[in-house]
Amino acid sequence: MNKAIERQLEYVLEHSEFYRRKFGNAQLEELLGNFDSIPFTVKKEVLDDQEANAPYGSNLCVNVNDIRRIHKTSGTTQKPVIIALTENDIRHVIEVGGACFKGCGLTYNNTVMHCLNFNMWAGGLTDNLSLEATGATVVPFGVGNTKGLIEMIQFLKADAIHCTPSYMSKIEQVLMEEFSMLPRDLGLKKGLFGAESGLQNPAFRKNLEDKWGIGAFNANYGMSEVLSMIASECTLKRGLHYRAAGKLHMELIEPESGRSIPVQKGARGEIVFTNLLKEAQPLVRYRSGDLVEIKDTECDCGYDGFIFEVIGRSDDLLVIRGLNVFVSAIERAMSRWIEHLTGMYEILVSKNEPIEDIIIRAEKNSASKLSDDQLIHRMITDFKTVLNISVEIVLIPDGTMERVEGKTKRLKRVL
Numbered sequence: 250m251n252k253a254i255e256r257q258l259e260y261v262l263e264h265s266e267f268y269r270r271k272f273g274n275a276q277l278e279e280l281l282g283n284f285d286s287i288p289f290t291v292k293k294e295v296l297d298d299q300e301a302n303a304p305y306g307s308n309l310c311v312n313v314n315d316i317r318r319i320h321k322t323s324g325t326t327q328k329p330v331i332i333a334l335t336e337n338d339i340r341h342v343i344e345v346g347g348a349c350f351k352g353c354g355l356t357y358n359n360t361v362m363h364c365l366n367f368n369m370w371a372g373g374l375t376d377n378l379s380l381e382a383t384g385a386t387v388v389p390f391g392v393g394n395t396k397g398l399i400e401m402i403q404f405l406k407a408d409a410i411h412c413t414p415s416y417m418s419k420i421e422q423v424l425m426e427e428f429s430m431l432p433r434d435l436g437l438k439k440g441l442f443g444a445e446s447g448l449q450n451p452a453f454r455k456n457l458e459d460k461w462g463i464g465a466f467n468a469n470y471g472m473s474e475v476l477s478m479i480a481s482e483c484t485l486k487r488g489l490h491y492r493a494a495g496k497l498h499m500e501l502i503e504p505e506s507g508r509s510i511p512v513q514k515g516a517r518g519e520i521v522f523t524n525l526l527k528e529a530q531p532l533v534r535y536r537s538g539d540l541v542e543i544k545d546t547e548c549d550c551g552y553d554g555f556i557f558e559v560i561g562r563s564d565d566l567l568v569i570r571g572l573n574v575f576v577s578a579i580e581r582a583m584s585r586w587i588e589h590l591t592g593m594y595e596i597l598v599s600k601n602e603p604i605e606d607i608i609i610r611a612e613k614n615s616a617s618k619l620s621d622d623q624l625i626h627r628m629i630t631d632f633k634t635v636l637n638i639s640v641e642i643v644l645i646p647d648g649t650m651e652r653v654e655g656k657t658k659r660l661k662r663v664l
């Protein structure tokens with residue numbers, strides 16, 4: 250077992266009440282000798298522990314006075330986790346974050362509008378500092394005031410933007426309505442995207458790139474309770490390059506059995522992280538819930554390491570009439586229709602399992618040449634072919650769905 254893991258486990262046993270309790274009376278030697286049998290940590294445990302030991306939880310390994318910054322997770326699926334960082338923790342986060350944005354080709358030549366929520370979310374302040382670490386000129390715009398954003402992009406001649414992919418459709422709407430401008434006219438050259446899926450679909454990416462005249466990159470895979478940013482694409486767009494070596498230990502497991510899977514080309518499993526340097530709230534064998542596929546172990550850009558793609562969430566698995574379907578798979582299937590849709594849609598299913606019906610309400614792109622009936626028919630057939638599920642499609646007019654400025658939550662358990 251490598252030295253970094255040994256050092257970190259020793260630190261955790263010495264300072265974390267949470268892990269001492271979780272590991273029973275296990276000594277360092279036992280843990281090191283059986284790393285694969287160390288119990289996983291899951292988000293719910295961390296949340297429950299924070300509730301019982303508010304505000305930071307019993308995994309806080311440093312003196313409260315040594316905390317320099319507090320974030321919270323975005324909490325789109327659960328309550329937020331409070332994240333405490335020491336000065337060293339912040340430095341490590343920014344080092345990897347900077348490497349991720351640099352990997353996407355962001356340099357001191359760029360002026361980038363940073364449009365994520367600063368309201369305690371690591372995507373706000375921490376990503377802003379990671380963008381600065383590339384040498385680029387960074388505009389900490391945040392979310393809201395899309396009209397002001399467009400004016401500022403024009404005024405500063407900004408050439409790059411960092412935001413969620415769905416925010417681009419909000420900008421597009423305001424550009425058309427208030428400026429009578431097309432996306433291309435704004436002059437952006439580079440789009441750095443994170444926090445939502447979509448870009449791994451070539452049709453979705455191409456549409457975004459053609460419409461805006463930009464290079465679109467999946468720039469920001471991360472998990473704020475582990476490390477704000479962990480991986481990003483390179484300019485060749487061949488999948489997420491893991492850029493956290495030395496800061497994290499990464500494993501793959503079978504989600505059902507928890508058994509380790511060798512990390513090699515073609516392997517698929519849930520990604521599990523252990524912090525190697527974190528001081529404030531280090532996590533050991535933390536289940537990310539993200540199912541990934543290892544695409545390669547090197548790239549022509551000169552990168553030598555794991556390249557992966559997120560293929561689903563182990564907790565977004567829907568059982569529809571007995572068939573396992575990931576919400577992310579539905580999202581990928583939807584992105585095949587980007588030519589005819591605006592990209593704004595919601596997936597409606599019943600509140601409780603078993604799920605019998607699935608309704609997709611989607612905005613039709615006013616430029617689509619297909620009639621509503623034609624489009625609905627083709628989409629239903631495609632869902633049947635690609636995912637083997639029957640869906641009901643409801644089309645609504647372009648611009649009628651509310652545009653949000655943060656992370657879009659498409660799945661709604663409401664029926």
Ligand SMILES: [Zn+2]
Pocket residue numbers: 482483484485487490548549550551552
């Ligand atoms: Zn590469």
